[in-house]
Amino acid sequence: MTATATSPAPGTAGDTTRPSAVVTGIGVAAPNGLGTEAWWQATLRGESGIGPVTDYDASRYPSRLVGSITGFDAAEHIPGRLLPQTDRVTRLALVAGAEALADAGADPAELAGQDGYGDYSLGVVTSNATGGFGFTHREIRKLWTEGPQKVSVYESFAWFYAVNTGQLSIRHKLRGPSGVLVSEQAGGLDAIGQSRRTLRQGVKLSLTGGMDSSLDPWGLTSHIASGRLSRGTDPATAYLPFDARAAGHVPGEGGAILVLEDATAARARGARVYGEIAGYAATFSPRPGSGRPPGLERAARLALADSGLTPESVDVVFADAAGTPAADEEEATALRSLFGPYGVPVTAPKTLTGRLYGGGAPLDVAGALLALRDGVVPPTAGIGRPVAGHRLDLVRDTPREGPLRTALVLARGHGGFNAAVVVRAAGAS
Structure with missing residues (x-):
């Protein structure tokens, strides 16, 4: 369709008196590709990441297909000291967040020392719907079978919806306005919207987006209980939106982390811009x-x-x-x-x-x-x-x-x- 703009109303994104929010970096962890370009090319080729559960015996589950990220070894991507304290979802978020910042050419430590930035001009807002499912279910099993003394001290935060935001903030020293949005599939857009609000309040750069991973036995059981999962057994036809055979969705893991920047600040540092959150x-x-x-x-x-x-x-x-x-x-x-x-x-x-x-x-x-x-x-x-x-x-x-x-x-x-x-x-x- 032909792009046609109207005269922007005061206070809208089209109002040039308000700062524009632009995306300068993208990081992706998806079932059909780890890394932005790997995922994008697989998507254009129509390569699916949906398949049967392989991590445990799901033969008695009514829904047995998932979109799982295979071949991901967290030890290859993040420091060993973080492994005992992080769930799989946080490890994926850390990898995607690092990719997004590198893609944007944005070193938070360097930016914080530049004029107009400072320690509190860089923030994080992410979305998460389920928390660290695998981690907390493993620790709860320990509690039931081995006693409280065997439960990891990291259970106090590794399960929490906000843990991805917290770990990204700590790892990259992003001390500005941060938060987490919990509104299931809509949450990722809500996080991006909230990041844009922080830019309008003076933040220069915000790491935003969302990541989820809840495909362990307890997690899959929870999704099945919603009544919205497909019971199809063919990965090619189990999830068919807008099709006459539509009968539910397949649950998956992963997501994307974006670098959202104030447009003026991004131009000043010569950043490449993908587009605007208009x-x-x-x-x-x-x-x-x-x-x-x-x-x-x-x-x-x-x-x-x-x-x-x-x-x-x-x-x-x-x-x-x-x-x-x-x-x-x-x-x-x-x-x-x-x-x-x-x-x-x-x-x-x-x-x-x-x-x-x-x-x-x-x-x-x-x-x-x-x-x-x-x-x-x-x-x-x-x-x-x-x-x-x-x-x-x-x-x-x-x-x-x-x-x-x-x-x-x-x-x-x-x-x-x-x-x-x-x-x-x-x-x-």
């Missing part, structure tokens, strides 16, 4: 049966208004793609209302990874930034019978090339959370 909004859907409409469309409209853009400006949508008939219909209805039938290309590359909870939406934002960079929309895998009534222009099976300037990323968290982010290409106006 708009953000969050809403909460009413309870089912209330008679009030869901909040996803309103979140998208508010994010577009925040960016100073209209729906006609959007070149691609990275969908939430819940993978259940009712939730897919709800999202398709919102997209038709926003863009009209078949009005904008829609993609869901998470069909290659599973839903990554707090890490899923930041991975979509990373995908949106790389799509804008390369002029290519990544595919949605496996959709052979798209629901005709949805009337969506789904990008299926193979990438679609073309000029791209603006992307809309949508996410929903269980319990009514909705979030939307507008991503604009570097140099777009």
Whole structure:
């Protein structure tokens, strides 16, 4: 679609009196690729990271497919002293965070000593939906079988939702405003939105995004109990959002960490810019049966208004793609209302990874930034019978090339959370 800007309202992202938030670094840990470019190229090739559980016997579980990161040896990436005190999810976050900072060419120690920065101008805001599941379940097992004296002292924090933010802050000496957002799949966009707020309050650089890993036996049991998991046994067809065969999602692990910077500060240090977080909004859907409409469309409209853009400006949508008939219909209805039938290309590359909870939406934002960079929309895998009534222009099976300037990323968290982010290409106006 052709990018068309409207006159920005005061206080919106399009209002030049407010600082712009730009992404200068990306770090990725995903089931189909460890590292940003490895994941991106695998995604464009349609390579899936979904497969059977291999870490334990899951033959009696009703859902036995996961999006697991294979071949990851934390000892190759982080200091040995951190291994006893970190869960797998924190190790993944540390690796992705280090990649993002290196990609941005940002050394926090150097930046803190420069004019205009200082120790409290660099922060961290991440999202996490489940905490350090594997670590805490292992320690609880010790408590039950060996007694409290055998429980690790690190259990006091390794389980906590905020541990990724804390460990990233400590490791890179990011002492500025920090936090954690817990709103399931929507949380990653909420974290990015909160990071953008801190930049408007004077922070120069914020490490943001999300990471989740909860695929141990207790974790998988918890996901199954939600009633939203697919029971399919074929990795190619188990997770089929917007398809007539949709019957739930596959859980995955991983996510993305981004370096978000004040645009002026980024330009001053000569940073390469992937794109701008031009708009953000969050809403909460009413309870089912209330008679009030869901909040996803309103979140998208508010994010577009925040960016100073209209729906006609959007070149691609990275969908939430819940993978259940009712939730897919709800999202398709919102997209038709926003863009009209078949009005904008829609993609869901998470069909290659599973839903990554707090890490899923930041991975979509990373995908949106790389799509804008390369002029290519990544595919949605496996959709052979798209629901005709949805009337969506789904990008299926193979990438679609073309000029791209603006992307809309949508996410929903269980319990009514909705979030939307507008991503604009570097140099777009």
